[in-house]
Amino acid sequence: MLPEPADPAPETAGHEQAEGLGFEDLVRRHQRMVFSLAFHFLRDRAVAEEVSQDVFLRLHRHLDGLDLGNGVVHWLRRVTSNRCIDYARQRRFRLLSFDSTPEPAVEARTRDPLLSRRLRRLVASLPRQSRMVVILRYQEDLMPEEIARILDTPVASVKSQLHRALRTLRDKMLRVVGDPR
Amino acid sequence: MMRLQKPHELDDALREAFRRVDPPPGFADRVVRRASQSPVRTTIGTRAWLRWAAAAVLVMAVSGGLWYRAEERRRVEGEEARRQVLLSLQIAGSKLNAVQMKINRHEESRQ
Numbered sequence A: 001m002l003p004e005p006a007d008p009a010p011e012t013a014g015h016e017q018a019e020g021l022g023f024e025d026l027v028r029r030h031q032r033m034v035f036s037l038a039f040h041f042l043r044d045r046a047v048a049e050e051v052s053q054d055v056f057l058r059l060h061r062h063l064d065g066l067d068l069g070n071g072v073v074h075w076l077r078r079v080t081s082n083r084c085i086d087y088a089r090q091r092r093f094r095l096l097s098f099d100s101t102p103e104p105a106v107e108a109r110t111r112d113p114l115l116s117r118r119l120r121r122l123v124a125s126l127p128r129q130s131r132m133v134v135i136l137r138y139q140e141d142l143m144p145e146e147i148a149r150i151l152d153t154p155v156a157s158v159k160s161q162l163h164r165a166l167r168t169l170r171d172k173m174l175r176v177v178g179d180p181r
Numbered sequence B: 001m002m003r004l005q006k007p008h009e010l011d012d013a014l015r016e017a018f019r020r021v022d023p024p025p026g027f028a029d030r031v032v033r034r035a036s037q038s039p040v041r042t043t044i045g046t047r048a049w050l051r052w053a054a055a056a057v058l059v060m061a062v063s064g065g066l067w068y069r070a071e072e073r074r075r076v077e078g079e080e081a082r083r084q085v086l087l088s089l090q091i092a093g094s095k096l097n098a099v100q101m102k103i104n105r106h107e108e109s110r111q
Helices: A023-042 A045-062 A072-090 A113-124 A128-139 A144-151 A155-177 B007-017 B027-037 B039-110
Strands: none
Touching (some): A023 A072, A023 A128, A023 B027, A045 A072, A045 B027, A113 A128, A113 A155, A128 A144, A128 A155, A128 B007, A144 A155, A155 B007
16 A cells, blocks of 8 residues: 655645546645545534545536536535534534533544533534634634635635634633633 | 643544544445445436336327327318318208209109
8 A cells, every 4th residue: 555645734735736646646745635624513423424425425526527627625615614513503413511512532633632522512612604704713723714715705704704713612611711810 | 531621622632533534444445435436427317217218108108199199180170171062962952853853843744
């Protein structure tokens, strides 16, 4: 099996062209990004794999007619985000509550696992669109303008969703650990 | 647990919490295998084919219906014309009979 190439740097990924890359190369190059978006949003490994596979199969189907001028990474982020939100909407993928939600089996190695787990649970309790905004902002390190293009939403709406989400997270975190003031 | 007192601490903690994770082992191979089997293409192809077939059947059904209706109208009109010709002949025949009877009566009175 071929070694899996590392993910491209986020700042260059948006300008990457798929020209010259085969479908398999594209899958191997972007699988972490697509799977992580789905996994962080849906918090279910099997469902995230299903959604991610669907995204890549769509890419395969549209590869010939795809406008590669905008970059395949943008296309993948856009389709994955929309697919996740649609999936959550259609299947009524509800989290019982952030306290009763089982933590996904796969956990990235973090400096403070308890804090990371708490934050992921709190983000999971946000409305669908806000949840995706937060994940795109912090997983992909995207600016509100780029998130707005991906979600086809006004920039002002993304900024306000992000602001509200961060305020909610901060408030809830303070409630959990106690206000130091 | 960190108290996230400063704004950038929450940003950093979120970046940490939402770092990319590895997909399950063999994920890429499974995707490539599915794509090479082209289930989606096949499904889409079949769906497209079915759509075209349904459209063709619909066009044929509509055309057939229109043709049948036109033929039926032509048949009804033909029958009506035939009926009118027969009626005309019938009327003409009865007129001829009447004239013939008059001639016969006239000849009998002369004799």
